[in-house]
Amino acid sequence: xxxxxxxxxxxxxxxxxxxxxxxxxxxxxxxxxxxxxxxxxxxxxxxxxxxxxxxxxxxxxxxxxxxxxxxxxxxxxxxxxxxxxxxxxxxxxxxxxxxxxxxxxxxxxxxxxxxxxxxxxxxxxxxxxxxxxxxxxxxxxxxxxxxxxxxxxxxxxxxxxxxxxxxxxxxxxxxxxxxxxxxxxxxxxxxxxxxxxxxxxxxxxxxxxxxxxxxxxxxxxxxxxxxxxxxxxxxxxxxxxxxxxxxxxxxxxxxxxxxxxxxxxxxxxxxxx
Numbered sequence: 001x002x003x004x005x006x007x008x009x010x011x012x013x014x015x016x017x018x019x020x021x022x023x024x025x026x027x028x029x030x031x032x033x034x035x036x037x038x039x040x041x042x043x044x045x046x047x048x049x050x051x052x053x054x055x056x057x058x059x060x061x062x063x064x065x066x067x068x069x070x071x072x073x074x075x076x077x078x079x080x081x082x083x084x085x086x087x088x089x090x091x092x093x094x095x096x097x098x099x100x101x102x103x104x105x106x107x108x109x110x111x112x113x114x115x116x117x118x119x120x121x122x123x124x125x126x127x128x129x130x131x132x133x134x135x136x137x138x139x140x141x142x143x144x145x146x147x148x149x150x151x152x153x154x155x156x157x158x159x160x161x162x163x164x165x166x167x168x169x170x171x172x173x174x175x176x177x178x179x180x181x182x183x184x185x186x187x188x189x190x191x192x193x194x195x196x197x198x199x200x201x202x203x204x205x206x207x208x209x210x211x212x213x214x215x216x217x218x219x220x221x222x223x224x225x226x227x228x229x230x231x232x233x234x235x236x237x238x239x240x241x242x243x244x245x246x247x248x249x250x251x252x253x254x255x256x257x258x259x260x261x262x263x264x265x266x267x268x269x270x271x272x273x
Contacts, residue, residue: 007122008049011035012042012056012068013084018107022055022084025111026118039063043071051079053118058085058092066092069099077245080121084109176209177272190250200225201246208260208270217267243268 009031011022019035026033034049036042038061042054054072058065065083072079083096086107093104102124103117172183180189181202188195188205197205203225208216218235222228230238243262247254261271 006030006032007052007118008032008034009053009055009118010042010045010049010051012037012039012054012060012065014038014057014059014061018057018084021111022114025114029115029118031118037061039065039068039071042068046072046076046079051076052122053080053082055082055084055114055118058083058096059087066095066099069096069101073100074244080118082114082117082121084114174206174209176212176270179205179209179270179272181206181209195249197246197249200242201249204242204246205250205270208268212270212272215263215267215269221268239268 009026011019011026011033012035013019013022014037019037023033023035031053034045034051036045039056040062042056045051046054056065056068060068063071065085069081069083072081077100081099081101083092083101083104084107085092085105088104088106096104102121105113105117174181174183178191181187183206186199186202188197188202195205204221207221207224218239219230219232221239222230222235225242226238228235228238243260244254247257247260250259251257259271260268262268
């Protein structure tokens with residue numbers, strides 16, 4: 001997501017006065033604002049336009065706001081989500097935050113508070129994006145420097161057509177099914193396709209490939225990949241988020257994964273058969 005153009009905001013509320021108020025207030029802050037009257041209307045518009053922010057009510061006709069949050073999080077995880085509701089409660093606040101909401105505001109809410117929430121959310125997202133880009137650039141420079149120092153300038157070759165790659169590792173190259181992972185060059189191949197992975201996604205895939213087809217529990221993944229020592233419940237939530245993003249880059253249909261599978265109640269494994 002880039003911020004070189006005016007941020008695009010989707011306001012979802014069945015109250016016309018609220019939609020108009022937010023559209024006017026946010027448009028004055030140099031945002032492009034689109035409105036939707038229901039969750040179904042919002043999903044149609046999200047399928048067409050790439051929104052930076054979605055501001056939505058909890059009580060909506062048809063699909064409620066919490067289900068809409070979950071659907072946006074699943075299909076458009078880069079969209080920042082803010083809840084604005086007249087029916088605030090601890091239960092809905094917890095549900096909204098668990099579903100990925102950036103903020104939870106109660107009606108009536110001053111326009112200045114809504115603008116603040118949008119600005120802080122966009123600034124945080126922009127900062128994370130910039131840090132990630134910097135990390136990738138630095139990592140690429142370090143990897144290239146190591147290659148030069150070691151004289152490792154030969155390219156990684158994939159198995160010949162018809163040859164089934166073996167599972168396991170040779171040096172810093174891991175082979176598992178159709179995966180070839182070179183830790184020195186920080187490169188991951190699926191067949192002949194180079195995967196564009198974040199550092200965390202790369203480490204998770206590499207560790208699962210090294211252990212394939214063993215099922216790895218969330219706590220072990222959190223400890224080995226993220227260097228986090230957390231409870232089982234915390235690990236499940238944390239690893240599920242990273243698996244969700246990794247599947248989007250590995251699977252033809254992330255909702256029906258064939259490569260990165262979940263073994264219910266145990267953990268995750270790479271299917272290399």
